Amino acid sequence: MSSTLVGISPTPVEVPPVVHNLAGRLRPVATVVPVWRNEYGGFTARLEDSARLEDRTNAPGRTTPRAAGRSSYLKWVPHGSACPDPFAEADRLVWAGSFAPLPRVLDVGRNRYGSWLLTEAVERDGAIATSAIEPRWRSLAKRSAIAIGLGLRQLHDLLPVDTCSFVRTAELRVAALTRSAAVALCGTPLGDPPSVDRLVVCHGDATVPNTLLDRAGRFVAHVDVGDLGVADRWSDIAVTTRSVTRRYGPGLEPLVLAAYGVAPDPVRTRYYRALWDAEEAVRVRRVAQRAEPRYPDPNGRGHLRRAS
Numbered sequence: 001m002s003s004t005l006v007g008i009s010p011t012p013v014e015v016p017p018v019v020h021n022l023a024g025r026l027r028p029v030a031t032v033v034p035v036w037r038n039e040y041g042g043f044t045a046r047l048e049d050s051a052r053l054e055d056r057t058n059a060p061g062r063t064t065p066r067a068a069g070r071s072s073y074l075k076w077v078p079h080g081s082a083c084p085d086p087f088a089e090a091d092r093l094v095w096a097g098s099f100a101p102l103p104r105v106l107d108v109g110r111n112r113y114g115s116w117l118l119t120e121a122v123e124r125d126g127a128i129a130t131s132a133i134e135p136r137w138r139s140l141a142k143r144s145a146i147a148i149g150l151g152l153r154q155l156h157d158l159l160p161v162d163t164c165s166f167v168r169t170a171e172l173r174v175a176a177l178t179r180s181a182a183v184a185l186c187g188t189p190l191g192d193p194p195s196v197d198r199l200v201v202c203h204g205d206a207t208v209p210n211t212l213l214d215r216a217g218r219f220v221a222h223v224d225v226g227d228l229g230v231a232d233r234w235s236d237i238a239v240t241t242r243s244v245t246r247r248y249g250p251g252l253e254p255l256v257l258a259a260y261g262v263a264p265d266p267v268r269t270r271y272y273r274a275l276w277d278a279e280e281a282v283r284v285r286r287v288a289q290r291a292e293p294r295y296p297d298p299n300g301r302g303h304l305r306r307a308s
């Protein structure tokens, strides 16, 4: 989904009341800092312990007080949104988090307005890891592209296919598209999926914004794994290389592929990008058809499930 996400940091944006209310119930003393808003109504805020306010991220040369509790990230998704369900993401985080670096789930729930996922802030050396989309990493594009390629390879190497119950093969994705009559939306027919190069547990949205780096620009962790599942590794690689090129600029694809450790594969790359675009067309259509306001009136209660 990242190609149409709207990053809001560092622009100040108001936290919608529905998110603010929820944050107040989940973390009553925290300061709520807007971080990210996607085009499907999803909104992410960082809930900061007040003792940490001097340094919110891993800006070089700054220190972070360690005495206070960890900050957390609250992702709120309205009902009917085209974003993956926070409960599906929580299930994947809990499973995959025992093998690979991913945020720890603190809470997941649903009320009459939407669903949410609360995760612990990912830290490295006492500082919160930041998204590779942050401007400072864009200005170090080559280094960041390599870190992203290395991070993707690490994820694919660490997650065990045999015990993964989440599946996201091209066949399943095409079947879902066909059910929604969306293949017609993408213009050119997708054709048959290419043969599988290597089955791995794919991230599902392995883009620049979903990759976290430490203060030196090294890979730390991934976020946003609501679409994680077993698939050909090219379904991730094709999306990652395109995201790096779109976000940082042209010419970086070879660096990502070399860091990952794979030769270019134009056929699979083309196929998985086209499949992604077809799914994107469905999401965009769903957003256009939504009648409800983006951020509903916040008086909801109804906590359904607390993660351990």
Ligand SMILES: Nc1ncnc2c1ncn2[C@@H]1O[C@H](COP(=O)(O)OP(=O)(O)O)[C@@H](O)[C@H]1O
Binding pocket: 005, 035, 036, 037, 038, 042, 043, 044, 072, 073, 075, 083, 103, 104, 119, 120, 121, 122, 128, 129, 130, 131, 209, 210, 211, 212, 223, 224
């Ligand atoms: N646990 C976390 N630790 C650090 N940063 C996080 C964490 N969770 C989310 N983020 C930040 O918030 C952004 C939005 O979260 P994400 O789950 O990707 O939402 P969306 O589904 O809207 O893309 C991420 O790109 C990342 O910068």
Ligand SMILES: [Mg+2]
Binding pocket: 209, 210, 223, 224
């Ligand atoms: Mg994301």
